Amino acid sequence: MLNQLAWKASWRHLLLHPWQLALLILGIALGVAVVVAVDLATSSATLAFNDAAKTFSSTTTHQIIDPENKLDERVYLELKQQYPQLAVAPLVQGYLSSPEYPGRRFHIIGIDPFSDTPFRAEGAALEREILTQLLTEPLTALATKKLRTEITTLPLTTGNTTQQLKIIGLMNEQPGTSALLESVLMVDIATAQELFNMEGYLSQIDLVLPQQDTAITQQIQQNIPKTYQLNSIQSKTNALTQMTKAFRINLMAMSLLAIVVGMFIISNAISFSVLQRRKIFGSLRSTGAEPKLILQIILTEALVIGCIGTFFGFILGAFLAEGLLTLVTRTINDLYFQLGTSSLTIDSWSIFKGVSLGVGATLIAALIPATEAVKSSSDTIIRRSSIENRSLKLIPKLALTGIGIIVMGVALILLPLDSLILSFTALFFILMGYALISPWAMLKLSSGLQSAMTRTLGITGLMACRSIKRNISRTGIATAALLIAIATTVGVSTMIGSFRIAVQNWIESSLSADLYISVIDNNSSSNVIDPQFIEQLQQRLPGITMNQSKWQQVYTETRPINLLALGLSRRGFEGFRFKHGDINKAWAAFNNNNSILVSEPFAYHHQLAVGDFFILPTPQAATAETKLRVAGIFYNYASEQGIAIINLNLYQQLWKNTSLSGLSLYLDDKNTYDANIETIQNLFIHYPKLQLRKSSEIRAMTLAVFDRTFAVTDVLRLLTLIVAIVGILAALMALQLERIKEIATLKAIGFTPRQIQFLLITETGLSGLLAGLLSLPLGIIMAVILIHEINQISFGWSMPLSLDPLQFIYAILIALTAAMIAGIYPAKLLSKTPTAEALRHE
Amino acid sequence: MTSEIIQLKNISKVYHEGGDQHAIFNQLSVNFIQGQTSAIIGRSGSGKSTLLNLISGIDLPTSGEVIVNGNRMTRLDESNRTKLRRKEIGFIFQAFNLIPTLTVLENILLPLELNHYDKKTDEAIELLNQVGLANRYNSFPDRLSGGEQQRIAIVRALIHEPKIVLADEPTGNLDTKTAETILQLLEELICDKNLTLILVTHSMEMAQLADLIYEVRDNQLMLNSG
Known part of the structure; x- marks a missing residue:
């Protein structure tokens, strides 16, 4: 009976505070959403990226190309005659746009259906009628099922004219390739030559050469004109992998950063929820509930709430990912090669990461306060002061641990190894270390500011400074998350700003x-x-x-x-x-x-x-x-x-x-x-x-391409920042709602509603201000690492660090505004809450 | 000559809970005289605390008028009611309600600062001395015992020299011995100050110390002649 009622007592608290429950779920959902979004977008783009190199050349081992793009088709005929035993196929390809689909480019692939069969499954097994039509009728094409249901004729812009391409049949779509083929049109080689004005020429000749037989490769190389190149597909794929490695690693790093912020937010939300119910747990312990039961209750709740939050996080993440993917694809198109339209691919690894974060982080976050609640005597569970005292004792230890982690990070950077993974690990260590030091620094800064704040704002300033210390157990993690997000903004903006200035100077002198x-x-x-x-x-x-x-x-x-x-x-x-x-x-x-x-x-x-x-x-x-x-x-x-x-x-x-x-x-x-x-x-x-x-x-x-390149970074940064802002908003709102009785007392003593609002907004604003101030050194450290380590290793570019004071003011203003916004709603709500009712509040 | 510092005229207070109405007071009229100590007794939920809330302007009556030191409380907006309260009234709560982020001294000086009075730190220390806590002036409330906290709350209620002190079961959270000390202290501090003290209590022993004892019964305030 006690067990049932114990469960009910805990649950009912959550249900009786629906706003707090909603904020808790929102915190988890947002943490999961941003990670899932970044992950889905990057993994989908990477998939498209990797596959783009292989699409339509699954069995090809070598390609003959002309760097001048004037590969004579007679070379193909000669090869066919000289090496009848070899699989050889000509290809004409290029990209064209359509007035019907503004902003989309279609990949036109011209093949010889007879010689192409060993190479590409897409053009294989065509019905006789379709094949005849493709070969005999000009401007006919095969498309994907999806494209064919949308249109039957596609106008294509070629030079100054528009040509109508008739879609007569379907490509043989291989499982899992539909997304890649979305903007692909397969035509007969003659049609492609007509579209691209390449009569008599080819884009490439594909070959399947026996792996062991290097003699034949050398023979072909000698027989083709000197200006042509015979390249192995492996070297092309290697080149693409090399080319995109840094870009992918950078995206992965942003995803990791989102995970860190997401974890912080989730931890804060769930630990706060447990701390709020300390009275219930304390009373249950006093009534005879075993510690094991309390642990079960807290962890089961965390599991259920984590699952709900993760579910909503996935939905939100998928929406965000669509938008992100467009940006990632655009950057790839700008910098590397035409990727066409990538579609969102939901892979099991992304799902696993999202669930691990949503449910795992929630459980881990709940475990710490749950263990505390189980270990402590029932009296100390109830007393909030004991929690704060414990937190205050823990803070210097955390700061020391943080310093240790930072030293490890610095040591990793100083290692004479040019490894991008190692540099990101070092950056991650420094971020985490700094986050651990931040509560101690917040306390020191708030103490330092106390006399100035008191002189300026009177008792309100004093109370605001003291509130940092008093509420550190409730808002410390969320503030650290905000600090990391703002520092990232400063670091990445400084890096981009320095980069932009370097590019500008370079263009000025080179053009x-x-x-x-x-x-x-x-x-x-x-x-x-x-x-x-x-x-x-x-x-x-x-x-x-x-x-x-x-x-x-x-x-x-x-x-x-x-x-x-x-x-x-x-x-x-x-x-x-x-x-x-x-x-x-x-x-x-x-x-x-x-x-x-x-x-x-x-x-x-x-x-x-x-x-x-x-x-x-x-x-x-x-x-x-x-x-x-x-x-x-x-x-x-x-x-x-x-x-x-x-x-x-x-x-x-x-x-x-x-x-x-x-x-x-x-x-x-x-x-x-x-x-x-x-x-x-x-x-x-x-x-x-x-x-x-x-x-x-x-x-x-x-400069436009430069700005577009960093648009995705900007969005990721913004997303991380939004998560952090919502996180601190949720934490501060929950905190203020918890202080309902304290605020009522202030009103009873003589604080007017306006004074109450001012006090609460000053308190939250101060948290933001301190997070903003503390984020600056970390931001600059990040910028230095990004410029002198990560950029150097990724791209080999060096550039001077350019610090922009406006960026710093902007960062502080973001933090200040975010925290003040977080204070507005509870301030309004609490200033209007009937005092008499609030005084009775427990 | 007696002057009525608090006048309650035809006060009704009705609470709505779901679809139900719950009347606390019905056409209640009562005056409190300056310098008098009144005790309010009654069973739990009868409306004793509500009465203090109505007098202080923390709560408003459903109908009727509350006049405090000549000010029609019911006609003031919340901000002006607050200003009147912080000037004329000192509040002592059952749960002490000290501000956790302020030290003992700062808690005491808070009403002065809110009223823009000169900070009488020496006087506050003197008062702390009287209540035996001068050495704790720099401590935070969570370091003090219940009795100590309530002594601070009493000093806080008196520091700005209000005309009225409202005490809502000030000994309700304390053991008997501490409760006696607190009562004694309250008596000492308010004597010769011509203060009006309204004391809500469950304890008849405590009520006996008042000039008048009222009982909240049947939505009315009955003068307890016994």
Whole structure:
């Protein structure tokens, strides 16, 4: 009987305080939601990311490509004749947009259905009627079931015209690939060539080569034209994995941060709920309830509430994840390659993590106060002062533990190992250590502020300062969560701000020319500037200073190399800012055609220093390479993989290729500036694939991409901050509601409702202010680690730390406002609660 | 010459609980004279504490009028009722209700600060001395025993020299011996101050100390002639 009533006594408390129960569930749900959202979004993007490299090439072992995107289709026919025993298939692919689906790009894949069967299941097993139609009828396509139910004809923008692509059948969708194929259209190779204006050319030739037989690989390499490359799929996949590793690890780190904040919030919510019912548990103990029963009651409740909170957290998390995924996909598209539309994939690991956090953290959080309640005598359970005294005794011990953890974190950073995981672990240690020190620091700061607050705000200021000490057991964890979230805001904002300033300075110095001419890159055809255009340009603008460039991607077994061949004026060369190496010596070496200049990330990834030799693979033969001395390492934030620069003359000798992919022009005479631009634009009429950009446009575009890149980080940061704010809101609200009798006494003694409101908002505001102030040192430490450790290891970029005082004021204001908002509702509620009733409150 | 410092005119107080109405007072009229000590007795739930709440303006009557020192309490808004209360009334609660975040001295000085009076720290220390707690002035309430806390609460109720002191079962949470000490102290502190003390109690022994004893019975306040 006692057992039943004991359960009822505890439960009824929760049910009689529905708002507090709702806040408790909300705290858990939000903690779970943000973790699940970040996790689902990143895992879905990663899945799409990984699969994108493999889609449609499941059995392909090698690919032949032309870096110029002009792979002659006759090469394919020759291969078929020479190696009838081999599986060989041609492919033309590219991306097109549709006016019907603004913002979405469709991946068009042109195949030869007969030779393609061993490679791709998607185009296999077609009905005879569909196959005939696909081969004989122009502009016909196969799509996914989903896309086909939406449309039967898809208008596609190709150059200045729109072509209608008729969807005649369904691709053979493999289990689990539907999401990846959503924006894919499979067409006959002739249709793809027509759409991309690539008649006679291919994007690539896929091959299945016997793994053991390296002779055949070498034979093919020798037989194909020298400018073509035969690459193994493994090296391409490796390259993609390398390229995206840092990005994925960074997302994972943000997810871990969300877990930390989520755990703090859940812990605070549940431990508060147990502490609030200390009287009930104490009375039950006095009445004869065994400690075991109290433990059972608390843990069962935590389990039930944890399950409910986790359930709601999942629903909310899935909604948030949809939005996050769009941002993550956009960043991947901006930085790496076209991913198309990724769909949310709910995997069991994400579910496991969400449940572990929601239910596990709730149970662990409940265990600590539950054990306390079980260990203590019934009298001490009831007395709140004993709880606060215990907390106050614990705080210096926690601070010492925190210092120990921080020392461990610093030691990890100082280890001479360039490991991203290790750096994040160190950062995590420092965060946790600082969080443990924060209650002690809060107490010290509030004591320090006491006399100033009393002088300024009188008794209200004094009471606000003392409330920090008195309520540390109730709000300490939530305040630490707010502190971590604000510190993250400061740290990440400082890192992004420093990065942005570095990028801005870099663009300013490197974009020294006025105009830049390049080929509109639609992945479909050659990116070579027509030599006739260059000739005409030089004729019409004689004597104009011009830099010439040629992009070349060079594949190696480990990673692709972005090679830039430059024909530079001394003036153009001066746009480089060297991190290592002397500009005059580098200029001399560059013109001697025996040197290479490398960007900072390139030097980092290839472990190069000035004076080292770099082996550059060249197309002269399958094993051909050229040894070049590194003459300088320059700052460059264009690519995290880095770029290598050689003289254009050297490139032309090595590659036997005189084509150009970019021009930059100096229009020094301001009087003829507009006339010269008009001349170039008139020339452009005959060259629709060329684009002209002013340096100011490139600057704006670069910064726009930069800002978009960090949009996802911003959202994650914001989400974490929202969780922390809601957490502190829940904690402070619950705390204030617990003080109903104390507030009523103040009213009875003579506090007016307005004074009560002022007091409560000052109290919560002070908590926020202290959290904000304490977050600044941690934020700066985070920024230093992010800039000098994590960024350096992830991308190889170095940049000076730029501290923005406005960021700090903003952070303090966020913390202050969040905490004050948290105080408004209970302040209003308590100031209006009938005093007589509140005085009777137990 | 006697002056009526508290006037309750045709007071009714009805509580609503769910759909039920529960009348505490019905057309109650009573006056309290300045300088007199009145004890209010009655069974639990009869409305003794409600009466104090009505007098102090913490609660409002359903109908009728409460006049305190010439101020029509029932016509004031909450803010002005509070200002009147903090000036004219000192409150002593059964559960002491000291502010946990303030020290003993600060708790005592609180009414002065709220009334914007000069802080009479010396006087507060003197009063603490009288109640035997001068050495505890810097302690926080949770370090004090019940009896000590109530002594502080009494000093807090008197420090700003109110005209009225309302004591709601001030010894209800104390043992007999401590209760006697507290009563004695209360008597000492209010004598010669021409204070009006209204004392809610269960104890007839305590009630005997008052000039008048009222009993809350049948929604009325009956003067107990015995």
